[in-house]
Amino acid sequence: MSELPSLHVRVWRGTPEAGDYAAYEVPRYESQTVLDVVSWIQQHLDGALAYRYACRVGMCGSCAMTVNGVPRWTCRTHVGKVAEDGNLEIGPLANFPVIRDLAVDMDPFFEKWVKAGGVFHAGATRDDPVAEIDPAAETRQIADAGIECINCAVCYAACDTVAGNPDYLGPAALNRAWTLLNDAKDTGRAAILEAVTGDGGCHSCHTMGSCAAHCPNGLNPLESIAGLKRAAARSFFGKGS
């Protein structure tokens, strides 16, 4: 059935303390994704392989892994685009504690999302009329540019500042804070600015841009963080918050 030469795949097995890459031969198919490869290994070669996925169509953000050294969403990454001479090296996302094999502990990522003020600050109740939002408003357009984040954590894994500073909130959390800051319905402006200007906040960003370079959805967390820095500076000089 498979006429293409098979793939030489190396997959991380174990924990960071006790683990190594294991080699597998996987048949090559047309339009095969990296997630297909991992699933094939689990279904045909090694049922104990631990990994995570859900939607398979780039919406849920749960299947990100390190593929040939680069963080990627594996369900939308075609083997043909990333395999090097038929070789694939698949490991867990960087900058995360590994639970086992390809499954990482996402808790620090989501905890920072909350710590950055990322929970919506409601100012109205269900009894109030629905807020009228002008889609053409500048702040709405800015918010819209950042809200397609699926929390896949590819940016967080790609970020060298996260690697060097474990307290840094990271691109996804700060991008979320930026979208809320520009959301007319959110009433937590002061709380957000307070949250993103603390230890490990937006000022820890070194503007290297790996987040924007690797975001599978084409978002630009770098720009969001720059926006937070500008808003914080204006607030610092007392020109409105």
Added chain:
Amino acid sequence: MGEMRLYMAQRLSALVMAPLVLGHVAVMIYAVQGGLSAAEILGRTAGSVGWVLFYGLFALAVAVHAAIGLRTILREWAGLGGLVLNAAALAIFALLLAMGWRAVWAVTFSAGAAAAAAGGGA
């Protein structure tokens, strides 16, 4: 807000340094035209309130800017944190400021500067 203040202090010190760097480089280029001698430099700086303010402010801005930058590097590359990190940054700030201001004082008010100014000054 500690990190925010440090961030602003580093940006503002950069803002202060930018014109001072240009002034420093411009004077350097001008000064070496006819060869460089200690007497020529000291003749310009000795007793000069203008140059004391210029380089005094320059040294202060450098100390602030560099200490905050090195603090970040020490944190991310050397893994320092908490009190040790802030103590190291403060020590760097104090050292740079002391060295900078000592040099400014030396070319302005010291006996050597006065003698040079009196002897071979312009």
